[in-house]
Amino acid sequence: MSHPFGSYQNEIYLNGLAGILPRFPMVHAELEAKAQAALPPSVWSYVAGGAGDEHTQRANTTAFQRWGLIPRMFVGASQRDLSVDLFGMTLPAPLFMAPVGVLGICAQDGHGDLATARAAAHTGVPMAASTLSADPMEEVAAEFGATPGFFQLYTPTDRELAQSLVHRAERAGFKAIVVTLDTWVTGWRPRDLATSNFPQLRGHCLANYTSDPVFRARLDRAPEEDPQAAALMWTQIFGNPLTWADLPWLRSLTELPLIVKGLCHPDDVRRAKDLGVDGIYCSNHGGRQANGGLPALDALPAVVEAADGLPVLFDSGIRSGADIVKAIALGATAVGVGRPVAYGLALGGADGVVHVLRSLLAEADLIMAVDGYPTLADLTPEALQRVT
Numbered sequence: 001m002s003h004p005f006g007s008y009q010n011e012i013y014l015n016g017l018a019g020i021l022p023r024f025p026m027v028h029a030e031l032e033a034k035a036q037a038a039l040p041p042s043v044w045s046y047v048a049g050g051a052g053d054e055h056t057q058r059a060n061t062t063a064f065q066r067w068g069l070i071p072r073m074f075v076g077a078s079q080r081d082l083s084v085d086l087f088g089m090t091l092p093a094p095l096f097m098a099p100v101g102v103l104g105i106c107a108q109d110g111h112g113d114l115a116t117a118r119a120a121a122h123t124g125v126p127m128a129a130s131t132l133s134a135d136p137m138e139e140v141a142a143e144f145g146a147t148p149g150f151f152q153l154y155t156p157t158d159r160e161l162a163q164s165l166v167h168r169a170e171r172a173g174f175k176a177i178v179v180t181l182d183t184w185v186t187g188w189r190p191r192d193l194a195t196s197n198f199p200q201l202r203g204h205c206l207a208n209y210t211s212d213p214v215f216r217a218r219l220d221r222a223p224e225e226d227p228q229a230a231a232l233m234w235t236q237i238f239g240n241p242l243t244w245a246d247l248p249w250l251r252s253l254t255e256l257p258l259i260v261k262g263l264c265h266p267d268d269v270r271r272a273k274d275l276g277v278d279g280i281y282c283s284n285h286g287g288r289q290a291n292g293g294l295p296a297l298d299a300l301p302a303v304v305e306a307a308d309g310l311p312v313l314f315d316s317g318i319r320s321g322a323d324i325v326k327a328i329a330l331g332a333t334a335v336g337v338g339r340p341v342a343y344g345l346a347l348g349g350a351d352g353v354v355h356v357l358r359s360l361l362a363e364a365d366l367i368m369a370v371d372g373y374p375t376l377a378d379l380t381p382e383a384l385q386r387v388t
């Protein structure tokens with residue numbers, strides 16, 4: 001079978017890995033280069049790019065190189081258990097797909113959200129479905145199979161619309177709500193400014209709005225008749241600069257686990273915990289929002305300490321199985337992967353995403369085998385040493 005990643009055969013690996021062996025190896029630099037070649041330049045710029053000169057984006061990945069896992073011997077780690085409990089769900093591994101909006105632009109048929117959801121069904125790795133989707137959330141959720149899904153909310157300024165989106169997510173069977181706090185306004189992204197990207201992206205991310213009864217009621221004419229007016233309305237209501245005073249309202253919207261995304265300061269974590277959130281999501285949006293910030297990994301230990309037992313999700317910079325292992329050792333309950341999923345989608349649709357996820361999991365699993373850490377509970381900060 002021909003495949004964008006080339007072919008790969010080595011039976012010796014089959015002894016170590018149960019069911020998660022990818023057909024082909026993945027090294028991130030290769031994935032990235034192939035995705036760049038496959039995508040139109042403006043799409044590539046949007047997905048791969050970040051804020052400012054992208055210093056923080058680069059620092060997110062290099063931060064992992066400052067930690068080394070210390071191998072343990074005589075452990076006999078022939079059986080590993082990567083499963084994790086999260087809000088009453090048992091996940092096969094501490095991995096999920098971070099919310100990525102506008103996924104449709106990475107898929108040849110424009111339905112990238114559906115393809116990604118199918119990859120979730122196939123792997124058991126949950127997808128956090130973005131508000132900014134080319135397909136309505138109900139159709140995305142219908143592809144999840146037995147795999148749980150999370151709905152990521154960009155809180156609009158219109159509270160009734162926010163409530164409608166959350167209630168639809170509940171009815172569609174999503175198992176948690178992730179509210180993103182760090183992107184109520186889009187960051188300074190020179191690549192997108194240079195390509196004037198945003199107007200063309202809009203055509204690929206409004207399905208959750210145009211299918212919403214509250215949104216539709218705000219329009220004089222249906223979005224099918226006047227898409228421009230719908231797009232304009234969206235730009236007007238997109239981002240709500242929420243404050244702490246809004247958190248009780250957010251909490252009251254749902255009985256599903258509520259996770260707040262974008263927290264990096266321990267004081268914010270303590271306050272969110274006091275106000276009743278169920279999970280903390282430590283992230284700097286993959287360096288897309290503000291340049292000059294701390295690499296997300298460097299924020300993680302203090303966030304975990306402040307969370308004081310509350311589950312901590314983490315993303316920003318995960319590019320390999322080794323990165324997953326290190327983030328878990330630093331206290332993350334589960335880690336999210338963003339751009340690599342979009343690259344897999346660009347190269348092979350749902351199969352490409354499956355491939356990326358399996359590569360990450362297979363590498364994490366083999367590292368745990370070779371280095372003698374058979375379960376996630378064995379991965380503690382003591383497993384790591386600071387390299388520089």
Ligand SMILES: Cc1cc2nc3c(=O)[nH]c(=O)nc-3n(C[C@H](O)[C@H](O)[C@H](O)COP(=O)(O)O)c2cc1C
Binds near residue numbers: 048101131
């Ligand atoms: C193209 C793109 C679109 C994104 N859209 C969203 C989104 O709709 N909602 C959200 O919370 N985060 C969004 N993010 C941020 C991701 O959830 C995640 O924080 C980030 O990609 C993690 O960093 P990584 O790409 O280094 O893995 C987006 C990221 C990318 C690359």
Ligand SMILES: CC(C)CC(=O)C(=O)O
Binds near residue numbers: 132
């Ligand atoms: C349209 C953007 C606000 C979506 C997003 O979260 C991103 O591009 O990082």
